[in-house]
Each structure stands twice: as structure tokens, then as C-alpha cells.
Amino acid sequence: MGKKQLIMERALELFAEQGFEPTSVQQITERCGISKGAFYLSFKSKDELIVALIDQFMSQMISNTDYQVTNMQNNELSLYNFYFTMFQASQKHSNFAKILMKEQSHSFNSELVLKFHDYDKLLEKTILTMTEKLFGERIENTKYDLVYCIKGFISIYSELILFNNVPVDLEQLAQSLVEKTNLLASQVTIPFVTKEIFQLRRLSKTEITNDQLLEVLEQSLNEAEEPLEQESLSLLKQHLLEPSLSPALVEGLLKNIQDYPNCKWIAFLLRNYLKLNSIK
Amino acid sequence: MGKKQLIMERALELFAEQGFEPTSVQQITERCGISKGAFYLSFKSKDELIVALIDQFMSQMISNTDYQVTNMQNNELSLYNFYFTMFQASQKHSNFAKILMKEQSHSFNSELVLKFHDYDKLLEKTILTMTEKLFGERIENTKYDLVYCIKGFISIYSELILFNNVPVDLEQLAQSLVEKTNLLASQVTIPFVTKEIFQLRRLSKTEITNDQLLEVLEQSLNEAEEPLEQESLSLLKQHLLEPSLSPALVEGLLKNIQDYPNCKWIAFLLRNYLKLNSIK
DNA sequence: TTGACAACTGACTAATTAGTCATTATTATA
DNA sequence: TATAATAATGACTAATTAGTCAGTTGTCAA
Incomplete structure (x- = not known):
């Protein structure tokens, strides 16, 4: 298990017990059995965690x-x-x-x-x-x-x-x-x-931008392992940069990726984004 | 308006904005326009407030x-x-x-x-x-x-x-x-x-006592009909009064009773209680 | 075996906290 | 006005915090 994952798991336990504010980075590193410095190698700050x-x-x-x-x-x-x-x-x-x-x-x-x-x-x-x-x-x-x-x-x-x-x-x-x-x-x-x-209630809507979407997509692409996953993400990226695929093709690509755990979020975002923009 | 009342009102505002933990006594006294010492004339501690x-x-x-x-x-x-x-x-x-x-x-x-x-x-x-x-x-x-x-x-x-x-x-x-x-x-x-x-719900936070447990056990014992059920409950009662059985024996007795509808509850309670006390 | 590089450490800083207390200001009473 | 009692102050301590960084350890290729 990677350090990052270890920290996230242990921190989760502590946060659940005490809440965010009262849990110190010290406590987290102690439960992980690592040093304070090691924590800051994985996360820039407590907030980032x-x-x-x-x-x-x-x-x-x-x-x-x-x-x-x-x-x-x-x-x-x-x-x-x-x-x-x-x-x-x-x-x-x-x-x-x-x-x-x-x-x-x-x-x-x-x-x-x-x-x-x-x-x-x-x-x-x-x-x-x-x-x-x-x-x-x-x-x-x-x-x-x-x-x-x-x-x-x-x-x-x-x-x-x-x-x-x-x-x-x-x-x-x-x-x-x-x-x-x-x-x-x-x-x-x-x-x-x-x-x-x-x-x-939803007035303060922070609409997601094309760039933000690309960023998330890029990240999923980096984590992708299977060829089908990679190819589909790559095609979707091109479509995002310059729309060229028909709705049916896009839907198919989304179905390709949505069962990979690390693609669920981008699939959700893309579906919403594309639906919204096609309505306009 | 008395000092105490003033502090309570202003503190309430701050607590509502930020929560208890992140609100400092300093902030409270500042909003009241009083000194830190004055706060401790009205309240022994932040917790007391x-x-x-x-x-x-x-x-x-x-x-x-x-x-x-x-x-x-x-x-x-x-x-x-x-x-x-x-x-x-x-x-x-x-x-x-x-x-x-x-x-x-x-x-x-x-x-x-x-x-x-x-x-x-x-x-x-x-x-x-x-x-x-x-x-x-x-x-x-x-x-x-x-x-x-x-x-x-x-x-x-x-x-x-x-x-x-x-x-x-x-x-x-x-x-x-x-x-x-x-x-x-x-x-x-x-x-x-x-x-x-x-x-x-009313028991969980404050630990259940031996006596409360005996009360529930007694009730199940009165309702018991099968010999196996009665005998197991009776043995568990003795164990509760004066621990004498090994964990394996206790677990066996619990298994004996847990499928009788009127014993499910006491079985659950006993398991929790004994697990808790054996850890100590 | 050596050297280079990354992973890791924990003592450290600077800031913030709750709570204390010697000192000062205010008020009431004689 | 003088004295006593009360109220209020804010600099102080001791503890804790997030985050840093000079130095140590481990690893792996040459």
C-alpha cells in the first residue's frame, strides 16, 4: 500500500473519531508509524488531505x-x-x-x-x-x-x-x-x-469549465491501465477539444469507461457536461 | 446587561459562525470589548461557557x-x-x-x-x-x-x-x-x-452496567421455553455474576441461544459487553 | 565498493491557544 | 476625602499546532 493511501486510511479513522479540526498531523503520523516530514511528502498540507x-x-x-x-x-x-x-x-x-x-x-x-x-x-x-x-x-x-x-x-x-x-x-x-x-x-x-x-438553494452554482474537465480527464487517463479504458478516454478527450463524435458514439465511450473505478467520476462529469451543452 | 449575558450573546454569534473549537476566547473578548481576564471572572473556562x-x-x-x-x-x-x-x-x-x-x-x-x-x-x-x-x-x-x-x-x-x-x-x-x-x-x-x-440508543453512549445486563438476561430467562435455551441462559447468568467460563465456552452458549427470537437481544448485548470487558 | 539519488526523519520555528496573576482602575462607603 | 472592596486589565506561561529543513538512512546501478 502506498504512503498516500495509508495516510488517507488512518486519517479517516481519526477524523471520524474526532473531526477535522481537533485531529493533528502529529496524531495522523503517529498512527501511520511515519514521521511528520513523510506526511508532507505525500500532501502539501492538512487541508489538501x-x-x-x-x-x-x-x-x-x-x-x-x-x-x-x-x-x-x-x-x-x-x-x-x-x-x-x-x-x-x-x-x-x-x-x-x-x-x-x-x-x-x-x-x-x-x-x-x-x-x-x-x-x-x-x-x-x-x-x-x-x-x-x-x-x-x-x-x-x-x-x-x-x-x-x-x-x-x-x-x-x-x-x-x-x-x-x-x-x-x-x-x-x-x-x-x-x-x-x-x-x-x-x-x-x-x-x-x-x-x-x-x-x-443552488444559485451559487459553480459551473464546471472545459479546462477543469480536461484536467480531471487527463488525470484519469494517467491512471488508466486497460487499453479499452485508455483508448476511450483518449477519444473523449479529442471530442472535448473539438466536438466531432455523434451522441451515440459518445454514449458508447462513456459506457466503456464507467465501470472502471477511477473513471466513474469523469464519466459522470462528462455526461452532465455534454448533456448541458447540447441543450444550449 | 450583565457581563455574563453579554459574553453569552457575543459568543453565541461566534460559535454559530465558526463552531466551538475554532472560536478562541480572545475572539470572544474582543467582540465583547473586554479583556481576557474579565472573561475568566464570569466563566471558569471556555467549556463552562x-x-x-x-x-x-x-x-x-x-x-x-x-x-x-x-x-x-x-x-x-x-x-x-x-x-x-x-x-x-x-x-x-x-x-x-x-x-x-x-x-x-x-x-x-x-x-x-x-x-x-x-x-x-x-x-x-x-x-x-x-x-x-x-x-x-x-x-x-x-x-x-x-x-x-x-x-x-x-x-x-x-x-x-x-x-x-x-x-x-x-x-x-x-x-x-x-x-x-x-x-x-x-x-x-x-x-x-x-x-x-x-x-x-439510550444505553450505547454510557456503558451498559452489569446490573442492567442481568435485568435483560433475567427477562429472557423467564420467557425461555426450550431446555437448551434455559440452561444456556442460566450458565451465562452465572458467568456474568462470577466469570468462570473460557471464551470458547461462552461463545458456544451464545450460539446456542442466538437463534431463539427472544434471545437475540440479550445475545447481542452479551457479546458486546463481554468483548468490551475482555479487551480491557 | 562507491556514488548518486530518493525516501525519510525529528528537532526546530513561528504562530496560536487556554488560562493565570500581579497590577491598576473604579466604585461604594464612612 | 480616605479607605476598602470590587472589577478589570493585559503581559505572561505552558502547551499545542502546522509546517520546514538540515541531516540520516536505504536502495540500486555502475
Whole structure:
């Protein structure tokens, strides 16, 4: 295991126990059994480590969820699967999930807050898309409330699971939330969250630029090992520099890369970016 | 205004902006326009200030809510009033509410965590009492889930109100949540949060004692029917009173009982307890 | 065996923190 | 006004922090 990976894993444990601020670089290096200097060979600063951790987990989580929702068949299992994988992920990555719950609205580091907020918005958008797919126009007036209720369910039950050593039957949990969600979707009549409120939240939208996209793509390209992966990324890069491929070809290339762990994020970003720009 | 009050007000602002840890006593005294020494005339330590703030607001909030619930007439307005006053309070004391959301699961100060947890338990109990009053035995199986859903609603809509400068119609919000709550109360059939999970929550943070464990064991023993079940429980009881069995024997006994429905709980508790104590 | 290079170390700096205390200012009382 | 009591100050300590860097160790090719 590389030093960088070792540091990230041990730091994650400490952050989950204590939070970012109260965890010192000293503590991290002690738990790793390395010196302080060695830490700064892997990361420029403590903040860079934190950002790296957040990016690693959030991008994975968001892109997984989004892919799941995008390819969702509208059937009885869809919602169940959504909840199940959601809680399964937060159980699997419980250390990170704990940090999320603890630090998500902290403002001692404004770059961090923006990051959390951006990821939260992405998740919110994914949930909105899901509710639209599942329940369609029937819930036009109440869909934003439904999104918030789903977020509330996830938040409060995650807390229950993460912070209390309770033996958990995730299938039962998912089932019970599906029932609740369906009830609310089909019978709620009084809305509170309007489209305006919902959109106001996302005003500070930091739209991703072509250059930023290229940067992420370049990084994935460097990490790529398989020929198919490399070739697809390379073609997508050319398309990004000068659009030339038809939508179907692009979609095919995205499908090629999206199952490689280190390509999930760029696949998600590209899909969003290209969809957005084709609408313009 | 007394010094103590001044300090508490200004500190509250800073804590809401930055959190407890990153706010220094220096900053607080500067914003108050007093010296550092003066601070320590009013409070023995920074922690004492934090505890004072928490106690002041939480006790007020909890006792208000509890009074409201205790004197609740079971009518259509009860639930509405509950939600309305809840959000009204969090809007009025928005600084403190923000701190609550930010710090509630922080563990850098264990006294604080216990405090938050204690107050949270009190609120949970109040909400449980309310649901029992409002919906009675109809929701016996699902009432703990209802409590969690209500907590989820409060949490996620509070966040929306507090952290996004959104103009809010509290009456509309309360109405919409009343509708949702009534729907869930009357039609949900699949429970997730069992009585056991609900009660475990109250044990986990503060370590379970030998006596509490014996109590639960005794209860399972009374309900036991099979000889194997009875004998195993009985042996485990003796081991609990005076440790004498080797780990392998204990594990075997636990395996004996863990599949009887009414022993699952005590098996889980015992395993946790014994593992914890053997590590020491 | 030697030399070159990268990986690593931990004592160090400079900044910040909570909390202290000798000193000074203010106020109340006689 | 004089004295005592109280309130307030801010320079100070001791501890902790993130981050640095001169020096040590390990590795591998010639």
C-alpha cells in the first residue's frame, strides 16, 4: 500500500473519531508509524488531505447513485434499490459517512463548505430526477417536498445506524422507507418547498469549465491501465477539444469507461457536461 | 446587561459562525470589548461557557415542548402547534439552532456529547409521548419509526430554513408536515425501528452496567421455553455474576441461544459487553 | 565498493491557544 | 476625602499546532 493511501486510511479513522479540526498531523503520523516530514511528502498540507478524502468518497458515491438513477427501470424495485445501496454504502464507508454528518455544515474552512454544498446539490438533483422518473407529473406540486423528505429519511436513519451500535436489517429498512415514500408521493397535497425555494438553494452554482474537465480527464487517463479504458478516454478527450463524435458514439465511450473505478467520476462529469451543452 | 449575558450573546454569534473549537476566547473578548481576564471572572473556562449556553437553550426548548405536549388536547391543531412552535423557536434562536446542527455529534469533548445526547433523548421521549397521545394504540408497531420520521422532518426542514436565506411561511410548513405525519401514522405498515433499537440508543453512549445486563438476561430467562435455551441462559447468568467460563465456552452458549427470537437481544448485548470487558 | 539519488526523519520555528496573576482602575462607603 | 472592596486589565506561561529543513538512512546501478 502506498504512503498516500495509508495516510488517507488512518486519517479517516481519526477524523471520524474526532473531526477535522481537533485531529493533528502529529496524531495522523503517529498512527501511520511515519514521521511528520513523510506526511508532507505525500500532501502539501492538512487541508489538501481533507479535500482529497472528500473528493475520493463523494465523487464515488455521487457517480454511483447517479448512474443507478439514470439507468433506473420504473418498477417496484427501483426505489428499494436506491435506499438499499444508499445505506449499504454509508455502512461500508461508515468512517467517511460519520465525518459527513459531523462536518457538513462547518464553516471554519469555506472551501470545504462549498465542496460539501456542491456535492449535496448534486445528490439533491439526482434524487429529484429519481422522483420525476418514478412518479412523473402526478407529483408536480409536491416533488420538491418529496426530495426533502427522502433526504430527511436518509439523514435521520443514517444517524441511527452510524452512531448507535445497532444490529441492522438493511432490507427491512429499505422496504419500510419505500412504503413511506410511496405514501407521501401518492397522497400528499400540501406543498411547502416551492420551485423557487428549491432553486434559490443552488444559485451559487459553480459551473464546471472545459479546462477543469480536461484536467480531471487527463488525470484519469494517467491512471488508466486497460487499453479499452485508455483508448476511450483518449477519444473523449479529442471530442472535448473539438466536438466531432455523434451522441451515440459518445454514449458508447462513456459506457466503456464507467465501470472502471477511477473513471466513474469523469464519466459522470462528462455526461452532465455534454448533456448541458447540447441543450444550449 | 450583565457581563455574563453579554459574553453569552457575543459568543453565541461566534460559535454559530465558526463552531466551538475554532472560536478562541480572545475572539470572544474582543467582540465583547473586554479583556481576557474579565472573561475568566464570569466563566471558569471556555467549556463552562459552552455548557452554560447549551443548558440555557436546551432546557428552555425541551421544557417548552414537553409542557406543550403534556397539556396537549388531542385535536387537529395539536400536531400543527407542535411543528409551528418548534420551527418558530429554531428561527428565533437561529444562532443556537445552527450550533446544534453543526456540533451535535462532535466528539472532541465527551461531556458535551453526553449532554447533547441526553437532551436529544429527552426530545425523543417527548415526541414519542406525543405520538402515543395523538395516535394511540393504532400505531403500536410503527410508532418508533414515526418518531424518527418526525425527527427527520424537523432536522431537514430546519436545515433548509437556517442555512439558506429563504423566505419562509411557517404556517404552510407546519400544515404540510401535519399532513405528512398523519399519512404516515395512519397508513404505514412496515416498521423498522423496533422497541429494542429505540431503547438501545439510550444505553450505547454510557456503558451498559452489569446490573442492567442481568435485568435483560433475567427477562429472557423467564420467557425461555426450550431446555437448551434455559440452561444456556442460566450458565451465562452465572458467568456474568462470577466469570468462570473460557471464551470458547461462552461463545458456544451464545450460539446456542442466538437463534431463539427472544434471545437475540440479550445475545447481542452479551457479546458486546463481554468483548468490551475482555479487551480491557 | 562507491556514488548518486530518493525516501525519510525529528528537532526546530513561528504562530496560536487556554488560562493565570500581579497590577491598576473604579466604585461604594464612612 | 480616605479607605476598602470590587472589577478589570493585559503581559505572561505552558502547551499545542502546522509546517520546514538540515541531516540520516536505504536502495540500486555502475
